[in-house]
Amino acid sequence: MNALRLSFNPAKTLTRVLASSFALFLFSAGVSAQDVVNRWGPTPSASSYGDDFDDLFWLITALVSVSFALVVILLVVPLIRDRARPGKKASYDHGTSLHDKRFTACVSIIVFVVLDAWVLVIAMEDLQTGFWNYPNPDNAATYKVEVLGQQWAWNFRATGLDGEFGTPDDILTTNTLTVPKDRPISMNFTSKDVIHSFFLPDMRTKRDVNPGSVNIAWFEPVIAGDFDILCAELCGFAHYQMYGKLHVLEQDVFDTWEKEASLMAQAAYDKNDTEAHWAWEWQE
Amino acid sequence: MKRLTLLLAGAALSLGMTLPASDPLTVSEGDEHGHDSSASAPEGPHDRPPLDVVLDIHTDAWLRAPSEDWFEAQAELDPDRFSYVDDLLDIDGDTEGGYQDKLGEYELRYDAEEDEIAYWQYISADRLTQGRRDYVQFCSSCHGFDGDGYGRSGQHLRPPPRNFTKPFYKFTKVPGHLLPSDESLILLVERGLNGTPMLPWALSRDQLNDIIQYLKSLSPEGVGWRDVYSEVGHIVESDGDPWTGREAEAIQAGQDVYHGTAKCYSCHPGYVTPEKLAEINGLPAGSMPRENFTYPIAKITENYEVQGVPMLLLPPDFTWQDVRAGTTPLELFETIGAGIGGTAMPQWKGSLSDKDIWAMAYYVRSLIETYKGHPEKRAEFMSSLRTGR
Numbered sequence: 001m002n003a004l005r006l007s008f009n010p011a012k013t014l015t016r017v018l019a020s021s022f023a024l025f026l027f028s029a030g031v032s033a034q035d036v037v038n039r040w041g042p043t044p045s046a047s048s049y050g051d052d053f054d055d056l057f058w059l060i061t062a063l064v065s066v067s068f069a070l071v072v073i074l075l076v077v078p079l080i081r082d083r084a085r086p087g088k089k090a091s092y093d094h095g096t097s098l099h100d101k102r103f104t105a106c107v108s109i110i111v112f113v114v115l116d117a118w119v120l121v122i123a124m125e126d127l128q129t130g131f132w133n134y135p136n137p138d139n140a141a142t143y144k145v146e147v148l149g150q151q152w153a154w155n156f157r158a159t160g161l162d163g164e165f166g167t168p169d170d171i172l173t174t175n176t177l178t179v180p181k182d183r184p185i186s187m188n189f190t191s192k193d194v195i196h197s198f199f200l201p202d203m204r205t206k207r208d209v210n211p212g213s214v215n216i217a218w219f220e221p222v223i224a225g226d227f228d229i230l231c232a233e234l235c236g237f238a239h240y241q242m243y244g245k246l247h248v249l250e251q252d253v254f255d256t257w258e259k260e261a262s263l264m265a266q267a268a269y270d271k272n273d274t275e276a277h278w279a280w281e282w283q284e
Numbered sequence: 285m286k287r288l289t290l291l292l293a294g295a296a297l298s299l300g301m302t303l304p305a306s307d308p309l310t311v312s313e314g315d316e317h318g319h320d321s322s323a324s325a326p327e328g329p330h331d332r333p334p335l336d337v338v339l340d341i342h343t344d345a346w347l348r349a350p351s352e353d354w355f356e357a358q359a360e361l362d363p364d365r366f367s368y369v370d371d372l373l374d375i376d377g378d379t380e381g382g383y384q385d386k387l388g389e390y391e392l393r394y395d396a397e398e399d400e401i402a403y404w405q406y407i408s409a410d411r412l413t414q415g416r417r418d419y420v421q422f423c424s425s426c427h428g429f430d431g432d433g434y435g436r437s438g439q440h441l442r443p444p445p446r447n448f449t450k451p452f453y454k455f456t457k458v459p460g461h462l463l464p465s466d467e468s469l470i471l472l473v474e475r476g477l478n479g480t481p482m483l484p485w486a487l488s489r490d491q492l493n494d495i496i497q498y499l500k501s502l503s504p505e506g507v508g509w510r511d512v513y514s515e516v517g518h519i520v521e522s523d524g525d526p527w528t529g530r531e532a533e534a535i536q537a538g539q540d541v542y543h544g545t546a547k548c549y550s551c552h553p554g555y556v557t558p559e560k561l562a563e564i565n566g567l568p569a570g571s572m573p574r575e576n577f578t579y580p581i582a583k584i585t586e587n588y589e590v591q592g593v594p595m596l597l598l599p600p601d602f603t604w605q606d607v608r609a610g611t612t613p614l615e616l617f618e619t620i621g622a623g624i625g626g627t628a629m630p631q632w633k634g635s636l637s638d639k640d641i642w643a644m645a646y647y648v649r650s651l652i653e654t655y656k657g658h659p660e661k662r663a664e665f666m667s668s669l670r671t672g673r
C-alpha cells in the first residue's frame with residue numbers, strides 16, 4: 001500500500017499521458033489526413049483561379065499548424081522540465097532581461113517577415129493574376145450577368161443573344177444561373193434591400209452585394225456540372241434558404257440552351273410592364 | 285521590385301485603404317444607353333423615408349367561414365362542439381336552421397342589408413396582432429407591410445408576390461372561383477412555391493394559422509373574406525389514383541387528353557407532331573391549331589397587377605419552366621383539377637373525368653422528368669416536333 005503510493009509520481013504520469021496522446025494524435029492525423037480533407041475540407045476547385053486560392057489556403061494552414069505546434073512545445077517543455085520537484089525549486093522567469101527581449105524581437109521579426117510577408121505576397125499575386133484580373137468586357141468570349149440580390153433570392157439577368165442588357169430577349173432567372181464552361185463569366189451585383197454576399201464555393205468566388213452600388217467579380221468555370229450558389233452575409237430570417245444552383249454547360253450545350261432561353265424570354269416579355277425591367281448600365 | 289510593390293499594396297490594404305479595383309461604383313440613375321427608358325438599378329433603402337410600421341391591431345374581425353358541408357363534417361368529428369339547431373336564426377319571424385359552435389368561433393349570421401345568411405368566423409384582435417407580428421417579420425419584405433404585394437424586396441420581381449387585398453390565389457388547389465380554405469393556405473405556405481422566392485416556411489402550425497387569419501383579414505369591406513357572397517372552397521379531392529401500376533398507359537392516355545379534349549396546347553406548348561395532333565383530334569393532316577405550337581402563349585391577367593399594370597403570365601412549358609406547386613402525380617392532379625385561380629387556366633375537375641386528369645398529371649410529370657434540366661435531350665425532342673412544320 002505504502003510502496004504503491006510512493007512509486008506514483010503525478011508529474012511523470014502526466015508527462016507520459018501527454019506524450020502518448022500527442023503521439024496518438026499525430027499517428028491518427030497522419031493516417032486519416034486525406035479523409036479529414038475529403039469530409040470537412042473544401043470541394044474541389046472548379047474555376048481557373050481556384051487552385052491558386054487553394055494552394056494559398058493550404059500554405060496558410062500548414063504555416064499556422066507548424067507555428068502552433070512550436071508554440072505548444074515551447075510552452076509544455078519548460079513547464080515540465082522546470083517544475084518543482086523534491087530537491088528542486090520551480091524557477092520563474094518573466095523574460096525581462098535584455099537578452100530575452102532581443103530574442104523575442106528577433107522571433108517576432110522572423111515570424112512577420114517569413115510568414116506574414118510570404119503569405120501576403122502570394123495573396124497579392126493571386127489577386128492580381130486571378131480575382132482582380134477582370135476579363136475584357138468587350139471580348140465576345142466574356143459572358144456577362146447582372147445579379148440582383150434580395151431577401152431571399154438571387155435574380156439573374158443575362159443579355160440573351162443580342163449581347164445587350166435591357167432588351168426583350170434578356171434571360172431572366174431566379175436562383176438558377178446557367179453559364180458556359182471555359183469562358184470568363186463577368187458579373188455585376190447590387191441588392192434591392194440589405195447587404196448580401198454572392199458566394200460560389202466551388203469557384204472560390206465571393207463578393208458582397210450592396211444596395212445602392214454595383215460590385216463586380218468574375219470567374220471562369222473549368223468543370224461542367226451543377227454547383228451551389230450561397231448567400232454569405234446574414235441577411236435576415238430566411239438567409240439560410242437563400243441558395244441557388246449554378247449550371248455550367250459545355251459550350252455547344254450552352255448554345256442550345258441560350259437560344260431557347262432567349263426565345264422563352266421573348267414569349268414572357270411585356271413592354272408595358274416597365275417595373276420589371278430592372279437592368280442597369282454595365283459597370284466595369 | 286514587383287514583390288515590394290505588392291507588399292506595399294498589401295500593407296496599404298491592411299491599413300484600411302482601398303485599392304482602385306475594389307472601389308464600389310455608384311449606380312447610374314435612369315438609363316441613357318439601354319433600350320428601355322424606364323430601366324434603372326434599384327435604389328438603396330437609405331433613400332426611403334423612415335419606416336413607421338404599426339404592429340398592433342385593435343379591432344376584431346369577422347371573416348367568411350366555409351359552407352354548411354364543412355360544418356356537417358365538423359359536427360361528426362366533434363359533436364360536443366358543433367350541433368345542428370333548427371331555429372338558430374329568427375329572420376322577421378321565419379326561423380332558419382344551422383350549425384352552432386359552442387366555442388363561439390363560428391357563427392351563422394344574417395346580413396339584413398344584403399338579405400343573405402352566411403357562416404362567419406370570429407378572429408380576435410389579439411390573434412390578428414400575433415399574426416401581424418409574424419407576418420411583418422417573415423413575409424413583409426416581399427408582400428409589403430400592408431399586404432399589398434409591393435414590399436421592398438418584392439419590387440421588380442416576376443411573378444410578383446401576392447397582393448393580399450385581392451381575393452385571387454393561384455396555387456392553393458382550391459377551384460379558382462372559391463376562396464381558399466385555411467388548410468390549403470397553410471399547406472401552401474409550408475411547401476412554398478418551387479422556382480420562386482416564395483420559400484417553404486418552417487414555422488409552427490400556430491404561427492402559420494395566425495398569419496393566415498391575418499392575411500384573410502386584409503380583404504377590404506365587401507371583398508374576399510369580408511364579402512357575404514363569396515364562398516370558401518376546399519382542396520380538390522380524388523377517390524384515389526386509377527392508374528397505379530400502369531404508368532406507361534397513363535402517360536399515353538394523358539398525352540391524348542392533353543392534345544385532345546382538354547386542348548391544353550391552346551396556352552401551354554403542344555408536345556406532339558402535327559400528324560399526331562391531327563390523328564388525336566381526327567382532323568385532316570397538316571392543320572395546325574396555332575402559330576408557334578411548341579411555345580407557350582403568355583396571357584394578360586387583370587387580377588394580378590403591379591402598381592396598376594396587369595401582369596403577363598406565361599403558362600409554363602413543362603420541359604423548361606418550373607412547375608411551382610409540386611410535381612408528384614397527386615400534386616399535379618390537384619393543380620390541374622383546381623386550375624390556376626385568377627388566371628386563364630380553368631378548373632378541370634368536373635369538366636373532365638378524374639381518370640383523365642390523373643392521366644394528364646402522369647403525362648405532365650413524365651415531360652418534366654424526361655426533359656427538364658436536360659437541354660440537349662430537350663432540344664432534340666422539340667426540334668423533332670418542329671421540323672417539317
Ligand SMILES: [Cu+2]
Nearest residue numbers: 196231235242
Ligand atoms: Cu442574402
